[in-house]
Amino acid sequence: SAGCCTVLSFFGVIILSVFGYFFAHRAEGLTGSKEDPEDPDFVAKICYTSAIVYAVFVVFCGLQVSV
Numbered sequence: 001s002a003g004c005c006t007v008l009s010f011f012g013v014i015i016l017s018v019f020g021y022f023f024a025h026r027a028e029g030l031t032g033s034k035e036d037p038e039d040p041d042f043v044a045k046i047c048y049t050s051a052i053v054y055a056v057f058v059v060f061c062g063l064q065v066s067v
Contacts, residue, residue: 003061005057006062012050012051013054019047
């Protein structure tokens with residue numbers, strides 16, 4: 001349902017924004033080992049872009065709930 005989509009998308013925005021912040025600031029837990037991405041800034045950009053897409057879903061699904 002649209003309510004479920006709204007809630008899940010809202011949490012997606014929060015989680016992806018936090019991951020983007022941590023990658024942008026090179027958090028040791030995400031960028032400190034040899035298996036981690038070589039370009040954390042690019043990963044942060046992808047996380048922020050995905051958060052924007054999820055924010056669009058929050059708005060779209062939220063409008064469906066109110067109808």
